[in-house]
Amino acid sequence: MTAKQRIIIVGAGISGLAAAFYIKRHKPDVHVTVLEAADRIGGKVKTIYKDGFTIECGPEGYMARKKGLTDLIKAIGLGDQLVHSKSGGYSIYVNHRLRQMPKGAVMGVPTKLLPMVTTGLVSPWGKLRAAMDLLIPHVYQDRDLSVRTFFEKRLGKELVANMIEPLLSGIYNGDLSDMSLEETLPQFASIEKKHRSLILGMKTLRPPKQKEAVTKKTGAFVSLSGGLSALTEKLADYADEIRRNTSVSQINSGRVTLDDGTVLNADAILLAASPKQFGPLLNFPEAWALSNDKRSSTATVAFAFKKEDVEALDITGYVVSRKEQLHITACSFMDRKWPHLAPDGYAFVRTYVGTPEDQALVHQSDAAIAQAALADLRTISRIGTPLFSIVTRQIDNMPQYTVNHKQRVHAFENALSTIDGVFACGAMLHGVGLPDCTENARQTAEQAVHYLNTLEHAHS
Known part of the structure; x- marks a missing residue:
């Protein structure tokens, strides 16, 4: 009797978990193990529930026109949770004023x-x-x-x-x-x-004017009514095994070496970890070139307010010109954009902190970040005292696609193709948005399944 084939996925963010789903869909009998260095799955996707608020600490949704992720959500049984954002204008804060x-x-x-x-x-x-x-x-x-x-x-x-x-x-x-x-x-x-x-x-x-009139009722984004963590948690069910707090030190054809020296064997390996891990884990020049590419650190601050304590601007958010020299780069009035995220009578405001030129604040305490963000919000419009705030950081983990990135990715993928049974996907390669990551995961999972099928036929 032929032994069951095994595949190891390194990284339990949206890319790794989506890859697990697609692998099992195409090849249900393969044993899928996911290794995650952190104590939680989901990567940048993280939903917190507090006092009736649904708080997205990472992505809040995705572009509705990118249908692949919507198809995935329906395929795993979460289609009834799909919600569209409300339409609304965005402004720009420049020359000390909010301007449409x-x-x-x-x-x-x-x-x-x-x-x-x-x-x-x-x-x-x-x-x-x-x-x-x-x-x-x-x-x-x-x-x-x-x-x-x-x-x-x-x-x-x-x-x-x-x-x-x-x-x-x-x-x-x-x-x-x-x-x-x-x-x-x-x-x-x-x-x-x-x-x-x-x-x-x-x-x-x-688009023609008649189409514009139709699309005004809903916004351009889609999310899940129960929070996006529902997506990653559901995808995790498709893996046979998920090991948290498990760090990897090296990937070679057919084996993964853990930090403690343990060696795990597999027929195929799929790397879906943070971009900074590509070089250390694969250790060839093209992988190091991607790991050494520019990344940035950011923070988000979610503020909860009573409704009357936030000025009722006729917009769903605004972005801030860097000429204004504020710490925040953007602000979203989440309860207006996504009404299901806040209880009736309350406002939910999310701000974004950190630019490539101003990384220092991101590394300060939660209290310092929240205080600076609140001060900037009050510079722009009337904002009262928050009921609570939640700060989330992404440290050295936001890929920046610098000039000639496509060529570096192409060189990396060519070099990786010479290592039997090792594949890679993730935000470092072909897009940082949720739909881009899941589409890249789908394509990579299909490559891995094709490789496993080839092995199977060779041994039969």
Whole structure:
């Protein structure tokens, strides 16, 4: 009788757990062991329940248009928990005021003339410089360049500083000066390649007015009514074994070495750990190149308030221009965006702290971080005394896709393919969002299953 095949997954974040599900779906008889260095599973996904609040300490949701994760959620029986965010505007805090993003702007790129002419976000000269996008020749020439270089050459420095940078920094927590255009915003490279002008190209992508009217009722994001930890906990059920507090020191073909010297044998191994672990665990140059790539540290602060203690702004959140020199980079009014997260009569505000240039505060005490964040919130709008606050940190764990990241990933994957039965997925490779991580996990799981099937046929 043939022995049961075994696969070891290193890392119990969303990537590793999704990989376990996809492996078991395609090959139910394989024995799946997940090793996790921490005392909990889920990685960046973490939901806390306190006094009637559902508090997302990591991702709060994902883009509804990325259907793969929704399909996964339905496949594991959580489809009845899917909830859409409420629609609502976002503002930018710049020049000491909250200012609405001009209508029609997409990631800060204008697509409508009148809102851009009348906005207070950009000076008359800045507007004129942005309009030169209509005349400027191609900037992207099929070679990666920084997001800052691309947008400043097309639209000018002022529009980038006041509109694009606050939005992108809030999403990617990166420095536009070394952020890869090809990996973080490839759609803009494609638009420029096809239309030359970003403004003209983006106009062609705007949906017809009747579709806009329909989508106003719900926002662009999806989450789970019971919190996103329900997703990782459900995925964990598909693994045969999960070992917490189990650190790995080395991965080789067919075996995993633990920190205590124990060697675990497996037919295949899938690495889904933190990006900083790729080099130490695999120990070849291309893996070290990824581990040595730029990462940042961030913190989030969740504040609970009585409803009347938070100014009723007609937005679901705002981002902050770095010119304002505040500690917070963004703020979300979570009870307006996701009403199920807070009890009736209460407000739930989430702030984001830490930029590549300002990492010091993230390493201070919870009280110091919360105090600084609250002071910044009060600089921007009326905020009372919180009922409680919860601080969550991600230390040296947020991948930054710097220029030529795609080439480094390609080199890594080519080198990894020479090691029999070892595979890798995760936020370091093909996208940091939940849908990107789960899609990468699906593809990698299928590669691992194909390898196991090949072994099986060779031995039969």
